Amino acid sequence: MDEWRELDVAQWEPQRAAELMGLFGPLFAGYAEFRAPPNMSIEITEAPGETYEVMITQEGFADDSVAGERWAAKVKHGVDGWYIEALWWQQTCYRGVFAGMWTKERCL
Numbered sequence: 001m002d003e004w005r006e007l008d009v010a011q012w013e014p015q016r017a018a019e020l021m022g023l024f025g026p027l028f029a030g031y032a033e034f035r036a037p038p039n040m041s042i043e044i045t046e047a048p049g050e051t052y053e054v055m056i057t058q059e060g061f062a063d064d065s066v067a068g069e070r071w072a073a074k075v076k077h078g079v080d081g082w083y084i085e086a087l088w089w090q091q092t093c094y095r096g097v098f099a100g101m102w103t104k105e106r107c108l
Helices: 020-028
Strands: 005-007 039-047 051-059 066-078 081-093
Touching: 020 051, 020 066, 020 081
Parallel strands: none
Antiparallel strands: 005 081, 039 051, 051 066, 066 081
């Protein structure tokens, strides 16, 4: 995942959740409060090793530089519920060098 920024899973809250989508609550916080909420898609794919890959994409931000963000996670279900094994992030920009491209770099 070269064009993705790997995030420190230890810094993600919540660390565990009873339901799979409970792990991604921070991404939905305030979503209904947007005047023009971004489009959101969620893809969940079964992967080898009893894991799942989750991709959450949000596009159409009411921002002057950031057009969207997407998060990719490798998740697993254990005795204590669901947890994230690995987490990555990207964004796409409205303008500049990375306009219209998914990148790990910040939009300017």
